[in-house]
Amino acid sequence: xxxxxxxxIELEEVVVKFAGDSGDGMQLAGSLxxxxxxxxxxxxxxxxxxPAEIRAPHNTISGVSGFQIHFGSKLVISSGDIADVLxxxxxxxxxxxxxxxxxxxxxxxxxxxxxxxxITKAGYTNSPxxxxxxxxYHLIAAPITSLTxxxxxxxxxxNKTADKCRNVFALGIIYYLxxxxxxxxxxxxxxxxxxxxxxVEANKKVLAAGYNYAENxxxxxxxxxxxxxxxxxxxxxxxxxxxxxxxxxxxxxxxxGLELYLGSYPITPATxxxxxxxxxxxxxxxxxxxxDEIAGICSAIGAAFAGxxxxxxxxxxxxxxxxxxxxxxxxxxLPIVIVDVQRGGPSTxxxxxxxxxxxxxxxxxxxxxxxxxxxxxxxxxxxxxxxxEAAKIALEHMTPVILLTDxxxxxxxxxxxVPKLADxxxxxxxxxxxxDPNYAPYRRDEKTLARQWAIPGTEGLRHRIGGxxxxxxxxxxxxxxxxxxxxxxxxxxxxxRVADVIGDQKIIGDQEGDLLIVGWGGTYGALKNSxxxxxxxxxxxxxxxxxxxxxxxxPKNTEDVFKKFKKIVVCELNFGQFAKYLKINLPQxxxxxxxxxxxxxxxxxxLVDAYSKLLEE
Amino acid sequence: MENILKLTKEDFIxxxxxxxxxxxxxxxxxxxxxxxxxxxxxxxxxxLIISGIGCSSRSPYYINTYGFHGIHGRALPIASGAKIANPxxxxxxxxxxxxxxxxxxxxxxxxxxxxxxxxxxLFNNEIYGLTKGQYSPTTxxxxxxxxxxxxxxxxxxNPGELVIxxxxxxxxxxxxxxxxxxxxxxxxxxxxRGTAVTxxxxxxxxxxxxAHAYINDxxxxxxxxxxxxxxxxxxxxxxxxxxxxxxxxxxxxxVVNIGENDITVDDLLVHDIHQEDRGxxxxxxxxxxxxxxxxxxxxxxxxxxxxxxxLIEQIVRAKNSSTITxxxxxxxxxxxxxxx
Numbered sequence: 017x018x019x020x021x022x023x024x025i026e027l028e029e030v031v032v033k034f035a036g037d038s039g040d041g042m043q044l045a046g047s048l049x050x051x052x053x054x055x056x057x058x059x060x061x062x063x064x065x066x067p068a069e070i071r072a073p074h075n076t077i078s079g080v081s082g083f084q085i086h087f088g089s090k091l092v093i094s095s096g097d098i099a100d101v102l103x104x105x106x107x108x109x110x111x112x113x114x115x116x117x118x119x120x121x122x123x124x125x126x127x128x129x130x131x132x133x134x135i136t137k138a139g140y141t142n143s144p145x146x147x148x149x150x151x152x153y154h155l156i157a158a159p160i161t162s163l164t165x166x167x168x169x170x171x172x173x174x175n176k177t178a179d180k181c182r183n184v185f186a187l188g189i190i191y192y193l194x195x196x197x198x199x200x201x202x203x204x205x206x207x208x209x210x211x212x213x214x215x216v217e218a219n220k221k222v223l224a225a226g227y228n229y230a231e232n233x234x235x236x237x238x239x240x241x242x243x244x245x246x247x248x249x250x251x252x253x254x255x256x257x258x259x260x261x262x263x264x265x266x267x268x269x270x271x272x273g274l275e276l277y278l279g280s281y282p283i284t285p286a287t288x289x290x291x292x293x294x295x296x297x298x299x300x301x302x303x304x305x306x307x308d309e310i311a312g313i314c315s316a317i318g319a320a321f322a323g324x325x326x327x328x329x330x331x332x333x334x335x336x337x338x339x340x341x342x343x344x345x346x347x348x349x350l351p352i353v354i355v356d357v358q359r360g361g362p363s364t365x366x367x368x369x370x371x372x373x374x375x376x377x378x379x380x381x382x383x384x385x386x387x388x389x390x391x392x393x394x395x396x397x398x399x400x401x402x403x404x405e406a407a408k409i410a411l412e413h414m415t416p417v418i419l420l421t422d423x424x425x426x427x428x429x430x431x432x433x434v435p436k437l438a439d440x441x442x443x444x445x446x447x448x449x450x451x452d453p454n455y456a457p458y459r460r461d462e463k464t465l466a467r468q469w470a471i472p473g474t475e476g477l478r479h480r481i482g483g484x485x486x487x488x489x490x491x492x493x494x495x496x497x498x499x500x501x502x503x504x505x506x507x508x509x510x511x512x513r514v515a516d517v518i519g520d521q522k523i524i525g526d527q528e529g530d531l532l533i534v535g536w537g538g539t540y541g542a543l544k545n546s547x548x549x550x551x552x553x554x555x556x557x558x559x560x561x562x563x564x565x566x567x568x569x570x571p572k573n574t575e576d577v578f579k580k581f582k583k584i585v586v587c588e589l590n591f592g593q594f595a596k597y598l599k600i601n602l603p604q605x606x607x608x609x610x611x612x613x614x615x616x617x618x619x620x621x622x623l624v625d626a627y628s629k630l631l632e633e
Numbered sequence: 634m635e636n637i638l639k640l641t642k643e644d645f646i647x648x649x650x651x652x653x654x655x656x657x658x659x660x661x662x663x664x665x666x667x668x669x670x671x672x673x674x675x676x677x678x679x680x681l682i683i684s685g686i687g688c689s690s691r692s693p694y695y696i697n698t699y700g701f702h703g704i705h706g707r708a709l710p711i712a713s714g715a716k717i718a719n720p721x722x723x724x725x726x727x728x729x730x731x732x733x734x735x736x737x738x739x740x741x742x743x744x745x746x747x748x749x750x751x752x753x754x755l756f757n758n759e760i761y762g763l764t765k766g767q768y769s770p771t772t773x774x775x776x777x778x779x780x781x782x783x784x785x786x787x788x789x790x791n792p793g794e795l796v797i798x799x800x801x802x803x804x805x806x807x808x809x810x811x812x813x814x815x816x817x818x819x820x821x822x823x824x825x826r827g828t829a830v831t832x833x834x835x836x837x838x839x840x841x842x843x844a845h846a847y848i849n850d851x852x853x854x855x856x857x858x859x860x861x862x863x864x865x866x867x868x869x870x871x872x873x874x875x876x877x878x879x880x881x882x883x884x885x886x887x888v889v890n891i892g893e894n895d896i897t898v899d900d901l902l903v904h905d906i907h908q909e910d911r912g913x914x915x916x917x918x919x920x921x922x923x924x925x926x927x928x929x930x931x932x933x934x935x936x937x938x939x940x941x942x943x944l945i946e947q948i949v950r951a952k953n954s955s956t957i958t959x960x961x962x963x964x965x966x967x968x969x970x971x972x973x
Contacts, residue, residue, distance in 0.1 A: 054970055253969040267960045277718050279710070297948045298955030299963065302717050307743040311710035314703070318683070318714030321701055322722065326714065344704050434969055437961050472681045472699035472715070472722055480647070480693050482684075482702025492649065493694065 023238045024195065029088030030242055031096035032190060034183075035113045036105030038081040039071050041183035045103070046083025048187060048201055053087045054254060054431065055200050057244035060087035061396070061430040061541065062254075063095030063617070068284070068367045075129075075137045080112040089243035093395065094541025095428055097619035101193065103186045105129065105160070107138035123153045124189050126160035126182065154237070158229060160185045167225035168218045181222040188226020192234070195241050198223055251434040257396035257425040258285070260432075261329075261355060262292035264403025266299060267435065269325040271404075272411055272443035277324035278303040279315035281334065284367040285423040286357035289329040309337035313354065317341060320350040321481075323447075323471030325407055327353040332361045332374045335418075339381050342416055344483045346386040346507060349458070349467050351410035351417075351445070354388075355403070358422040358538075360615040369615025370423035372537055373590035378418045379568055379597060385504045387511040389413070390568040392420040394540035397432035399425060402565060404440060411445040413514055414466040420567075422589075424617045425538040445469060451476035457491030458503075465510035512569050521562055521571035525551065528580035529558020531630060534607075535587045536564040536594050539618055543587060546623035550631075553624060557631055564594070570601060578605045583630055585610055587623060640671035647697040658809030658835035659688060662756060663695055665815045666725075670698070673823050675723045682725045683712040685732040687763045688837075689756035692727040706736030709744045712751045713940075720941040723823070724750070730757045734770040734790050745799040748827040750939040754819070755792055755832045756809075760841035778840075793918025796830045797911050797933060803829035804918060805931040808849050809836060814860060814929055821931050827939050834927075848927045857922055861930040866901040869926050876901035877925075879913075886916045888925060906934040 032049065034042045043064050053060050065082040072079030086096035101122045104110035106129040117123060130143045144150055145157050164185045168178045191198060202220050209215040255263070269276035278301065280290040293303040302324070306312040313328040320326035330338060335356045345352050358374045360366025378390045389409050393402040399421055406419040448455050448470035457479045458467050470477035479491060487494035488502055523532070525547050535543040540563050547561045562577050564570070571577075578584055585608040586595040595607045610626040612618060645667045653659045670680060680698040684690035686705040693700030699722075703711045708726045716724045733741050733755050744751060760778065761767040767780040771792065775784040796804040803825040805818035815833065822829035834845045848857040859869035859877065867877035868891070878901050880887040889896045908914065914933040921927060957963050 051968060054968065057970075057972065247972045249972055251965070251969050251971050253964075253967065263960070263964060266963060270960045275718065277714065279714055296963070297951035298957050299959070300948055300952070302944065302948075304714070304717055306710060306713075307739055310707060311713075311740055311743070314707040314710035315714030315717070317703075318701070318711035318716075319718035320714075321711070322681070322715040322718035324718040326718070340704055341707065348701075434964050436964075437959070471719075473676075473678050473719060475676075475678050478678060478697055478699050480649075480700030480702065482693070482700075483686075483704050484702060 025238055025240050027240050027242050028090055029086065029092065030101065030240065031084060031086045031099045032101040032103070033082055033084045033099040033113060033116070034103045034186070035080055035082040035109035036103075036183065037074055037079050037109070038067055038069070040081070040105045041180070042081045042083050042105070045183040045187045046085060048204065049190060050085055050254065050429070051204065052191070052196050052201060053085065056196065056242070057247070058087040058089065058242050059092045059245035059247065059431050060085055060254070061092050061095045061428060063424060063428040066368055075106055075108050075134045077108050077112050077138065080109045082109070082113065087242060089245050091245065092430070093544055094617070097542070097617070097621065101190065103190065105182065105186065107135050107140055107144070110144065111138045111140065117153065119152050121153055122156065122193065123150060124156045124158065124186060126186070127157040128159045128161035156189060156230070156234065158189060163225060163229060164222055167221045171214055171218055171221070173214070173218055178218070181218055184219050184222045185226035188223045189230040191223070192227045192230035193239050195239055198227060248433075252431055253434050254429045254431045255397060255400070256288065256427060256429040257393065257399040257421055258288035258357070258427070259292050260396055260399035261393070261403045261419070261421060261426070262289045262296075264400040265293070265325070265327055265353070265407060266296060266301065267400070267437055267440060268404045268407030268443060270437060271440055272325055272407070272445050274323065274325040274445060276301045277316060277319035277326045278329065279306050279312040279319065279326070280304070280329045281306050281309045281312045283309070283331045283334045285359055285426050286329045286331045286334070286355065288426070289355060289357070309334040310341060313338040313341040313352070316352050317345055317348070317350060320345070320352045321348070321471070323469070323473075325411065326351070327355060327407070329355040329357070331357045331359050332377070333364065335374055335377055336381070340383070342388065343382045343384060343386045345416040346382065346388060347483050347486070348481045349414045349507070351414055351469070353403070353406045353410050353417050353419055355419045355421065357426045358420060366615040368423065370538065370617060371589050371613065371615060372422060372539070373593060373613070374420065375567070375590065375593040376596070378420055385508065387508050387568065389415055389417040389511055389514050390420065391417065391566050392537035392564070393425060394537055394563060394565055396425050396428045396430045400432070400435060408441065408443045409514055411443055412466065413464050413510060414446055414469060415511060420537055422538040447471070448474060448477055450474050456489045457481055458486050459489050460506070464513055465506055515569040515572050518566045518569070518571060520573045521564065521577050523577055524561040524563070526558035526560045529560065530582050531557065531559045531627060532578065532581035532584045533559065533561040533587060533627065534564070534584055534594070535561070536567060539587065539589060542618035542620060542623065546618070546620045546627070549620055549624045550627045553628065554631055559627070567594070567597070575602055578602060583608060585627065585630055587618065587626070589613065589618070640677060642667045642671060644677055645670040645697050647695050649694045651695050652691065653688060654839055656838040657688070658758065658837070659692070659756065661809045661812060662754065662815070662833055662835065663692060665812055665819055666692070666696060666754070669816055669819045669823060670696070672820060673723050679721060680723045680725070681715055682727060683708050683715065684727045685737060687729040687732045689727050689729040690732060706732055707740065708732065709737060709740040709751065709753070713744060713749050716750055717941055717944065720750070720945065723752070725752045725754065727754045727756070729762070730755065730759060730771040730792070731761045731769040734792065734795070738770070742795060742799040745796055745801045745828045745830070747940045748802055748937050750826055750941055751828055752822050753828065753830045755830060756835045757792060757832050758835045758837040758841055759789070759844045760837055762837045762840055766840040791919055792830065792832045793932060794915065797915045797918055801830060801933065802827040802935050802937050803931070804832070804914070804933045805830070806832045806834065806929045808834050808845065808858070808929060810849070811929070818931055821934065825934055827937060848922050857926050859926040859928050861904045861917065861928050861932060863904055863906045863931065866898050866903050868898065868901065878902055886920065886925065906931050909935055
């Protein structure tokens, strides 16, 4: 690779989006670029965005699949909203994404696709490459299809086979733009396609061809360099939220000295957790694909009774189906974790798009007074920590725990230091001792109010529990009115006492002042970035961010946090479910709201606009 | 093992008051279960009884083992999870025709399909008892109940057909008051590795009294029931002069009289519970009055790998072929890099 570039610009952070037809290999191109970004040493976060259909109609907006990566020489905590560079493999993907490309940004298109009905199917009347509508962007209109075919000619590939590498040609162009090396990706091809040397050669040739094309036609223009992010010494990897959730559970089981059991039914976007755990038979994980959602959770309850760390994973509609069984877990006071990877609802809704609208369902979606612990992860990486935490709380407090993640953090990935089991806190399941003369199924620990866990097989502790109301201590069936109220109170109080172990809510930014931004769950990255932006815009104002991971119970200092600010704005990807919950629990404060329900994550710009209005009032 | 051998029925009687109606067939089933529990060859702590909702589903409270009273229709997935988590447990499910075949129908066929090692005791009284007299999936066509004032217009399920149709490996049937047959088949079920379904034709004295009276009537039952026994020709009747054979013309079962038309015992079907092919077992399970005697006893018992064995086999195989042996190694695996 010759060094004849006239202008290399150093950037602090960049967002690149790969977009094409589903089937064009955008997810793969994006992942390869992410792998390569890891070798450079940037910090990064990614977000795949794809249609619900496996192969939507060719060349249409509904068929556009995307993969966005945000990387930088600084800490990156979201996949970014506006792209600096867009790869659009056809007119539809250009049309679908142009609104989210920075003015003056770079757009790489496959010029070969901007002909005929590809243009009209995307909703254009003329080719946008010719009508001047892209004059505000740096356009690289490469004949990707024909050059990809050309590059493979000597290998004897037919056009249909050759076209499968179009994504790799586009990737080559991006490698040139960011001064990347090709070697690590060549190695990937050699390992991945080891059984077919022609495919290895084809991909290598095409990647180099893309790179060289960009160098030749673009040599006098700008390329970019993004410096290393100065990570602390150590071992790193990147991980998706769903994998992190699965691994957090594996770590928790090992730490607790229990077998891990998963009872689950496939549902987008939670399925990858099931897949990840089905692949971990080598660690003794018993992952069970049940016949439906109800069987999934009920089997987890059975496994919990029998002594496993039992979990079930699902998304919104599946959580609805599990409701009755969650009530059973509440009544039997068994430790299970219910992971809900939220998606757009109601009903089947937007299966592949993100939303935060299962919160009230998680908090209240049961018959009777059936409190459970609800916690929410806020980034792909910390899905690991909160999965671990959910298991720890369930096992140590003998309660069902609902862990909320969402499509955005579940599918997205970020760089994390490789977790070490030794660094994680201890987990002490409340296992009863054989022949304990004091054992009674509903005798409680004074501090936590957790009952003891006597699992079948334990000598001397045979007992029977179930969904009918339990008599205090003995656990016998009881319809006594006083007892019912007592037991309901104890179950509630047990959940509230989890607040004793979760620590205080932290404020990021100013610790008191004009505006407190409040959020929860998967919106952390966007909210943190919006805090930084709004502080630049209003240097004189004091603005903080309280981003909640613990929802029920709330951290004990929540009231103190809210007291310190003149205004509170609760930002959520729903119509205000957390705001409603706060109004119930802390009615003394006024909550402004910023809500979005488009199946998309927050954009920093829209948040800053919302804060600006409040700050200028 | 010594302790196991010493167990008696009394070890399994719980301190809870039995609240079934006087005269209910459930009492007899409970007695049978308590009697066979000491014979399972298991420590009493290793027995787990799980149920759904309904009169039958109260039985875990009345038997002193580990027990779990679940929610409507869901006993089988709860039991499946328990069995997978701890394959050493002897897992029993007590359930009724409504619990198991209506709300729990899906779980029933899938548990059987997987050959989950669970003993299902299906109390079939052809009515909803605990919810007070509505028709169930086994209520005969045309029967007037609270929710079918003009008679049901739904064809009932035959549990045996469902079991065998779903690839079941064990199906047996008995009458609630016939303790001898009942204990014999429950013991056979306990020894079967796989999903063992025992249907017990049970009488609900309040809402469906006499549902099985036609076949169980003391005076006529010898002619209306056939007790199938492995390796024995299918003979029944007060005079032991009737039998079942495969009709040479239609390849269907038919009732014949021994001694008539040159028919001898040698012409009768010999019961083979281990026959892999489902055909004859299906026909035997389907036999119904008044044209046929109803079959009791073990109808089918074949060997197929059980779910938890296959799962453990896979775990062992995966452990042997993987370089990852703990969570740390997993987290270090794949694409990682060092920052110096």
